């Protein structure tokens with residue numbers, strides 16, 4: 001299961017960060033997921049609930065946020081909306097996906113540091 005390995009690496013990252021800052025607990029996580037990642041938020045949550053037992057995230061609430069896909073022109077930086085032709089009107093350059101790809105970002109992590 002794809003979601004499971006993503007959760008595994010996410011929790012690993014949280015544990016590394018917590019260790020680095022000598023945190024005793026992690027209270028809250030906000031994770032953003034690109035719209036085009038193909039990730040199923042429900043499955044991701046289920047995988048998280050399964051995996052977090054016995055880790056520092058055992059009692060940590062996780063909030064998932066979806067990052068909408070966005071394209072910009074690499075020439076002039078113009079934003080190109082969803083549904084538009086993915087070529088810049090001004091420069092004729094092909095638009096580049098600038099957000100909402102397959103990234104999974106740890107946006108917020110609230111830790112208890114003694």
Ligand SMILES: [Zn+2]
Pocket residue numbers: 073074075076077078088089090091092093
């Ligand atoms: Zn342009």
